[in-house]
Amino acid sequence: MGNVTEELRERGRELAAALAADGVAGLTVAWADNNGIPRSRTVPVSALPQVAVSGVGVTHLFAVFDTDDAIAFGSPGMQNASGDVRLVPQLDRITRLAGQPAFAWAPGKQLAADGGPWAFDQRSVLERVVEGLAADGYSALVGYEMEFGVFEPETDPDDTELLPAHHGPAYSPHALLPIDGFIASVMRDAEANGLRLGQIHAEYGPAQVELSLAATDPLTAADQQLLARQTILAAAEAHGLRVSFAPLPTLNGAGNGWHVHTSLWRGGENLLAGGPEGPRGTAGAGYVAGLLRDLPALAAITAPSQGSLARLRPGFFAGAFSGFWGVENREAPLRYVPGSALLGEDHANVELKTSDASANPYLALAAILTAGAAGIEENLVPPAPTAQDPGTWKKKERAAAGIAKLPSTQAEQEEALRANPRIAGVLGDELLEAFLAVRRADAAWAAEKDTEEVLAAWRWKY
Numbered sequence: 001m002g003n004v005t006e007e008l009r010e011r012g013r014e015l016a017a018a019l020a021a022d023g024v025a026g027l028t029v030a031w032a033d034n035n036g037i038p039r040s041r042t043v044p045v046s047a048l049p050q051v052a053v054s055g056v057g058v059t060h061l062f063a064v065f066d067t068d069d070a071i072a073f074g075s076p077g078m079q080n081a082s083g084d085v086r087l088v089p090q091l092d093r094i095t096r097l098a099g100q101p102a103f104a105w106a107p108g109k110q111l112a113a114d115g116g117p118w119a120f121d122q123r124s125v126l127e128r129v130v131e132g133l134a135a136d137g138y139s140a141l142v143g144y145e146m147e148f149g150v151f152e153p154e155t156d157p158d159d160t161e162l163l164p165a166h167h168g169p170a171y172s173p174h175a176l177l178p179i180d181g182f183i184a185s186v187m188r189d190a191e192a193n194g195l196r197l198g199q200i201h202a203e204y205g206p207a208q209v210e211l212s213l214a215a216t217d218p219l220t221a222a223d224q225q226l227l228a229r230q231t232i233l234a235a236a237e238a239h240g241l242r243v244s245f246a247p248l249p250t251l252n253g254a255g256n257g258w259h260v261h262t263s264l265w266r267g268g269e270n271l272l273a274g275g276p277e278g279p280r281g282t283a284g285a286g287y288v289a290g291l292l293r294d295l296p297a298l299a300a301i302t303a304p305s306q307g308s309l310a311r312l313r314p315g316f317f318a319g320a321f322s323g324f325w326g327v328e329n330r331e332a333p334l335r336y337v338p339g340s341a342l343l344g345e346d347h348a349n350v351e352l353k354t355s356d357a358s359a360n361p362y363l364a365l366a367a368i369l370t371a372g373a374a375g376i377e378e379n380l381v382p383p384a385p386t387a388q389d390p391g392t393w394k395k396k397e398r399a400a401a402g403i404a405k406l407p408s409t410q411a412e413q414e415e416a417l418r419a420n421p422r423i424a425g426v427l428g429d430e431l432l433e434a435f436l437a438v439r440r441a442d443a444a445w446a447a448e449k450d451t452e453e454v455l456a457a458w459r460w461k462y
Helices: 002-021 045-054 060-064 122-135 173-192 218-238 282-293 295-302 306-311 361-377 395-400 410-418 421-427 429-447 451-457
Strands: 026-032 038-044 056-058 085-089 103-111 138-151 197-202 208-213 242-244 258-266 334-337 349-352
Touching: 002 045, 026 045, 026 085, 026 122, 026 218, 038 045, 038 056, 038 103, 038 218, 045 085, 060 429, 103 122, 103 218, 122 138, 122 218, 122 361, 122 421, 138 218, 138 349, 138 361, 173 197, 173 208, 173 218, 208 218, 218 242, 218 361, 258 282, 258 361, 282 295, 282 334, 282 349, 282 361, 295 361, 295 410, 295 421, 306 410, 306 429, 306 451, 361 421, 410 421, 410 429, 421 429
Parallel strands: 026 103
Antiparallel strands: 026 038, 056 085, 085 103, 138 208, 138 242, 138 258, 197 208, 258 349, 334 349
């Protein structure tokens, strides 16, 4: 233990010296809470040698902060305000922020006060799942598509009327002309921050932009999703704009999905490889079937907020139904993206559309990969893919095809999650109860307000 401590301290000294020489004053250590909201502590770089060893003290109650920063006391281990945990920066992920040159950034891991594991640390949940997959011979790749709205800073006094920073047309280069300085900063800063962008473009919704991150390993993908938020927000601030990552900034909007593309690999082979009919092998079919089987419980983690529930509407490419998947079907909750002669078979993946910024990325990826891998291990077989939009069908037609709306209330989501020991077990008993306490607190607060008021209150949270 002594050698490890001294190695960490020495590494902290080296990093502190290098950062200070580059003009960096502070290191921001960030994590995501159970609402998907980034939280952080910032320390002077001179403190890094000690912080690398013992971290920074934070209250254990962040596990039960709700979206309005109220504390949902009562779940096991969260009965009162007495307690502290340590937030430790992941030194190998420290990044100097191009858009905030006086600061560096790192994801943090929460440990118990004695330095041991803490049951409520979300990053550790994903670490355990990745380690378990590796023990079974699997690895995974994950890529994010992040939609967000870009708005002018001026709104009406009640913050209900949003002024779009671009007016379309959707997917047009003309749309981005009014914000080209912002877009250029995002692209330059992302590259400088070590983020590999696939593309960026004007999306379908009013004032909407989409940015895609290249696929990487699950832990890196979750870390980079948080870093991408910081990068985008800093660029927006520099250009006098406001950005909303919220699942549904306003009822008049299309909604922001943060679609998750995943593929599972074994022995250097992409198990999702296939073509227009879907995955070629039984393993890839099992992965799709596993996700499909667990989708109602998955959605309780990947799209868990009141804004998420408002976003899950047919006709908005949101993945509002369970019970079906499709090959390149953008209304399907699970969209299979095949490989091709042009792109190569390794390009094949499955996109989960029922996902947004209110999901904790570590918990979401842990649940997704667990569901998919279980489908492979159990040799599950999915139904035939659907090319149509079941939202245009009659209810009895959907029922005959085994297609139903996903849970549409917090209570329904909680029931689906509790009824699925496989997905609930990913979190563990203590974290599960804290997560659900937060969800219930949000639902109780929202029950006394109309939907637009709720959306406005949470518009800038993520």
